[in-house]
Amino acid sequence: MSENMTVKNNSVLSTLGNVFTKVKSFREGTLILIILAVCVIMSFLSPYFMTWGNWRAIFLSFSTEGIVVVGMTVMLIIGGIDLSVGAVMCLAMCVAGRLFLMGMNPWLASIIALAVSAGVGAIMGYFVTKIGLVHFITTLAFLGIARGSCYVLTQGSPLSLFTLPASFKFIGQGSVGPFPFIIIIFLIIVIFSDFMVRKSSIMRKVFYTGSNEKAALFSGIRVNKIKLGVSVLCSSLAGLAGIIYMSRFGAATPGFGVGLEMTTISAAVIGGASLNGGEGTVLGSILGVALLSIITSSLILLDVSVYWQDLVKGLILLFAVSVDHFQHAKKMKA
Amino acid sequence: MSSEVVLAVQGIVKDFPGTRALDGVDLDLHKGEILALVGENGAGKSTLMNIIDGVLQPNEGKIRINGEEVVLHTPLDAQRYGIGFVHQEIALCQHVSVAENIFMAELNTSKKSLVNYNDLYKRAAEILAPLGAVDPKKRVNELSISNQQIVEIAKALSLDCKILILDEPTAALTESETDALFKIMQDLKAKGISIIYISHRMAEIFSQCDRVSILRDGVYCGSLNIAETDSKEVVSKMVGREITNLYPPKFQGDCTKEEELLRVQGFTDGFRFNDISFTLHQGEILGFSGLIGAGRSEVMKAICGLHPKIGGSVAFAGEQISISHYEDAIQRGIVYLTEDRKVEGVFLDLSIRKNISALKIDQVSTNGLVDRHKENGLSDEYAAKLNIKCASTTHDVSSLSGGNQQKVLLAKLLSIRPKVIILDEPTRGIDVGAKSEIHKLIRNLANEGIGIIMISSELPELIGLSDRVLVMHEGDSCGIICGDDINEKKIIHMASGLEKVGV
């Protein structure tokens, strides 16, 4: 009788254990566990942490960045990197803002701004594929070019856009029931792109290219076309984020989005993307950006000085990259 | 040969996830002998050598050097005990000069903070001289694969080692380079250095080695003195069955009367090859011979849109086609197997399945989405067809032995049911048994009406399989031979530019 009990107990325990190792065995699982742990700890430390208001703020803070993270993830998968996302995001904002102030319909202005950011992506893609520069240098140059253009367009001071029509402000400020509209846009983009990254044949070609570009060429993949496409995608998503921010804040600020490349690259790497290319998932990267946001928000709730925030984020990135490195080393040796 | 044992491994066990690569292996190496190590693809040869070199750690077992038990944590430890290792896969720094690659270990441990490059180049040239003409100042990525292999060997020789391990060094070498290597091996042996030599070529083993040790499926199957055995015995011990080395029967009749699949005319790239023309017919195996560097691979790549050309036309099944990108060729069913497996061939960190389906991902997709069932089904079918030795096709290709990686590439080509297959060194690194299987497979494909072009530096293979052979010399065609003309003497004669036929 008691023997029976222990057997049963054991099996329950072992299935629990199995579930645990299964969850841990994929990157997203580990991240979810870490996020849960942070939440549990925080709910003890701060009564405000587990409130709807706080969570709404956290979600809002990472959902627009999350859109940029999607592009960055694909960029890392193909083995590239895009340092210009913050500047391109700001450029879209400033272009749309300037056009609106010149009397253009805000929707048309936004579409033109999106086209401009896509165009920047295409030009960067051209330099990478046709001229043969590396992503790092090309996007570094365009970080400067795009940021400079923002200052030129705005003459260095923020454009105030309080006259934006309510219908346009709805993108960044409206909500559907209790859910801010931004979060809905974000969820749609994330769910769709996560699905595409996992399943679509075009994304498979991106993985092949990132894994071994030469072998991809020798598998009949039009590597340059794919690289160009990814560059356009990454910049366009940054542009979209810029439009959303403009609608949310009712302003276009030339210094906005500085350091966004660091946040998005960190998020993707924490989520399992590899700087060597060939690896990464949208879900992982989004969990990465969520973790960074939750930590930032926790530090604020705990009254830690803002000066500490970048330091802590840096440490988390270092930790994530080290874990990744050891996992790879183990895989090679095992 | 003295019987002093310089290296002894005992009871080595090595487990990888899902497989036991080595299961209690023993091996003795005597002073001043050349010991051949043979076994099928995936038998565990490279794994054992990686353990002796400290790259991998065994799960069980002991290593003794000169009778003293040692633990080798890293290749640096192994170096200190005088072990030099030429890996199966070329592992050089691609963007660094030949000389710096050769002396990497020395530069690494040197106390000096400045490098005397003139001295470095001079010493590199000295080591390279007996092996072949390689410029020590060139960057490695500018070299042909055979020259890269030479640099690998020179790198090991520079270490002044007591035990030298050569893992399939000749798979990528030309004949003259191979001969040079053998001469060096005999010199080293005379100096009392012991060599472990891994190869799938029985002829080399019987001409160069003193003893042969046999591995089968990770189990040690004994050692034989070369003088007291023959290749039949060795092969049957390592494969566990008899291998008939007979090539399948060639095309009956005149294959040029069959329907024309490919007509290549006046191919020129103004650099590596010049005015190459030939036809390929249904059911034909057309061999391409020539010394390495004769431009054979470049012609094939140009046909597939993988190498630029400045003149020439291709007709496919009677219709003029233009191929600007390899994808166009694949769509028509023309596929190319690269000779550079590691750089241009496999996606090392992707699964076997994803590697096999890479050539035509649309084939296993519906509405732009990859259909996992289709992909798995197709990949598993071809993995089984080619007998790829793996625990599961979900594992990364990097976990496969060299020969099995080669089979993955073959599976990838066949999975799209091509009409014209261009094979560049198709059996490089493949074991004796699998090799004759692949020869049969190639002939069967031809019999199904597929046209096959095969580049091979192994003359017996080329002669045994080809219905016709086009010989190239320094980028020019020396003509096409068929029937009894396909023999070693004639091909070598033509390949060295001494004779031309019909052009």
Ligand SMILES: Nc1ncnc2c1ncn2[C@@H]1O[C@H](COP(=O)(O)OP(=O)(O)OP(=O)(O)O)[C@@H](O)[C@H]1O
């Ligand atoms: N990192 C790894 N992870 C998992 N399995 C591995 C790994 N490395 C090797 N193996 C497996 O170990 C076995 C022995 O491989 P090894 O490379 O030693 O073969 P080999 O005798 O050198 O073959 P070849 O003649 O093809 O070079 C193979 O079944 C291979 O799949």
Ligand SMILES: [Mg+2]
């Ligand atoms: Mg091997």
